[in-house]
Amino acid sequence: MIPITRIGTSRLSNTRSRSIVYNGVLTTVSVAADTAQPLYEQAQQALAVLDGNLAEAGTDKSRVLMVMIYLSDIDAKPEFNRAWDAWVDRDNLPLRACVGAPLEGDFLVEIVATAAVDT
Amino acid sequence: MIPITRIGTSRLSNTRSRSIVYNGVLTTVSVAADTAQPLYEQAQQALAVLDGNLAEAGTDKSRVLMVMIYLSDIDAKPEFNRAWDAWVDRDNLPLRACVGAPLEGDFLVEIVATAAVDT
Amino acid sequence: MIPITRIGTSRLSNTRSRSIVYNGVLTTVSVAADTAQPLYEQAQQALAVLDGNLAEAGTDKSRVLMVMIYLSDIDAKPEFNRAWDAWVDRDNLPLRACVGAPLEGDFLVEIVATAAVDT
Numbered sequence: 001m002i003p004i005t006r007i008g009t010s011r012l013s014n015t016r017s018r019s020i021v022y023n024g025v026l027t028t029v030s031v032a033a034d035t036a037q038p039l040y041e042q043a044q045q046a047l048a049v050l051d052g053n054l055a056e057a058g059t060d061k062s063r064v065l066m067v068m069i070y071l072s073d074i075d076a077k078p079e080f081n082r083a084w085d086a087w088v089d090r091d092n093l094p095l096r097a098c099v100g101a102p103l104e105g106d107f108l109v110e111i112v113a114t115a116a117v118d119t
Numbered sequence: 120m121i122p123i124t125r126i127g128t129s130r131l132s133n134t135r136s137r138s139i140v141y142n143g144v145l146t147t148v149s150v151a152a153d154t155a156q157p158l159y160e161q162a163q164q165a166l167a168v169l170d171g172n173l174a175e176a177g178t179d180k181s182r183v184l185m186v187m188i189y190l191s192d193i194d195a196k197p198e199f200n201r202a203w204d205a206w207v208d209r210d211n212l213p214l215r216a217c218v219g220a221p222l223e224g225d226f227l228v229e230i231v232a233t234a235a236v237d238t
Numbered sequence: 239m240i241p242i243t244r245i246g247t248s249r250l251s252n253t254r255s256r257s258i259v260y261n262g263v264l265t266t267v268s269v270a271a272d273t274a275q276p277l278y279e280q281a282q283q284a285l286a287v288l289d290g291n292l293a294e295a296g297t298d299k300s301r302v303l304m305v306m307i308y309l310s311d312i313d314a315k316p317e318f319n320r321a322w323d324a325w326v327d328r329d330n331l332p333l334r335a336c337v338g339a340p341l342e343g344d345f346l347v348e349i350v351a352t353a354a355v356d357t
Contacts, residue, residue, distance in 0.1 A: 002143050015204050016215040020184050024240050027185050029216045065258050066265050070218045074340040085253050096254040097267045097350050099308045100340030102193040102219030112216050121262050134323050135334040139303050146304050148335045189337045221312040221338030231335050
């Protein structure tokens with residue numbers, strides 16, 4: 001039986017995990033801490049939370065596999081891209097998809113990411 | 120070559136599988152059986168279908184990894200959460216993300232889940 | 239450390255990969271090349287791009303695991319299904335989920351797929 005590592009609980013709810021590691025793959029979700037901010041700042045914050053979640057699992061952005069991005073306003077994608085381009089590891093480009101999706105409350109961006117983890 | 124196990128066909132169409140097992144991971148999709156019901160009941164049903172799909176693959180909710188939830192009305196998320204909180208295994212919290220998305224017909228919720236499976 | 243294989247860069251941006259292979263799984267994203275076309279033609283094109291991405295990674299549609307489909311207009315799903323039914327390998331049905339999502343510019347469909355790859 002391959003073990004499942006559940007890391008922490010979500011900052012939003014105590015009925016879900018913050019990150020999951022299984023079979024060499026971390027999966028984690030991140031959003032901005034301060035939803036009063038516009039998209040660029042929320043994107044920066046969500047990517048910083050992602051960095052923290054990666055570190056917590058013993059990995060980092062050089063080992064990110066896939067990033068799925070949900071934006072409350074798809075027309076604001078260039079603003080997200082601006083934060084992405086400043087954040088991304090140019091030597092280790094993740095796969096990415098980005099679609100529009102209504103999000104809870106004032107969240108403007110939600111990120112689901114996978115990354116390689118040594119086990 | 121790592122084998123792929125395809126389980127059944129979707130209840131909605133005969134051109135897609137109901138569940139896939141590969142490399143120790145089950146991936147499965149579930150929706151409510153009765154789309155005349157409101158969200159809370161549809162969520163209960165979709166989670167019951169998920170339980171069935173997990174059992175069919177030889178696993179259960181204690182081994183769920185990630186649950187991606189699509190709601191036709193994101194503002195109704197508290198109703199989904201109520202069903203989730205009653206369903207979830209508190210000792211084995213999955214990772215979760217939940218976004219709004221227009222769904223086909225009268226579906227109010229669609230769930231894509233992964234779970235660990237012994238191989 | 240399980241190696242990550244990053245294949246090419248996205249046709250849309252040089253800050254993301256076109257495909258990622260890790261732990262026996264390819265993940266890739268595809269859209270239509272010509273966004274002036276209606277959905278059926280965009281679906282055909284996106285599935286052809288998917289075929290190309292699969293081939294580039296040394297796999298093919300008989301080894302596809304999960305296909306996540308985002309449609310800018312969920313009510314047009316039957317048009318997507320028509321292209322899907324013509325494309326899919328009936329002996330090796332993938333798991334599939336399809337939801338509505340606002341997409342960038344004139345894209346009517348975006349596909350995220352995983353497939354088994356021998357490593």
